[in-house]
Amino acid sequence: MTDPQHHLKKPSAKQLRYLRSLAERCGESFTYPASAGQASAEINRLKARRRTPRADRRREVAEVRRAMASRGGDAAAVRPPEIGGYGSSATWR
Numbered sequence: 001m002t003d004p005q006h007h008l009k010k011p012s013a014k015q016l017r018y019l020r021s022l023a024e025r026c027g028e029s030f031t032y033p034a035s036a037g038q039a040s041a042e043i044n045r046l047k048a049r050r051r052t053p054r055a056d057r058r059r060e061v062a063e064v065r066r067a068m069a070s071r072g073g074d075a076a077a078v079r080p081p082e083i084g085g086y087g088s089s090a091t092w093r
Contacts, residue, residue, distance in 0.1 A: 011039035019043055027052030027060065 023030050026049045033039040084093050
């Protein structure tokens with residue numbers, strides 16, 4: 001029997017744990033579901049995906065860590081010469 005209020009319930013901790021493990025296994029990210037129904041749909045989607053080889057996942061994690069450590073991704077950071085003023089009166093130059 002299905003629960004008519006399934007779409008209104010929050011996702012269970014078990015669903016979220018399983019969702020995280022599936023996403024990691026597939027090498028994907030996901031948006032946290034707002035309801036148990038959304039969590040079930042996302043679980044079904046990830047279960048249908050092929051498993052990403054462990055070596056590929058390790059390589060991606062290492063690349064991201066290396067990039068973050070070298071601060072190479074700071075192109076979008078706000079630098080002091082780009083702003084003027086202080087606090088709530090600060091403006092773009």
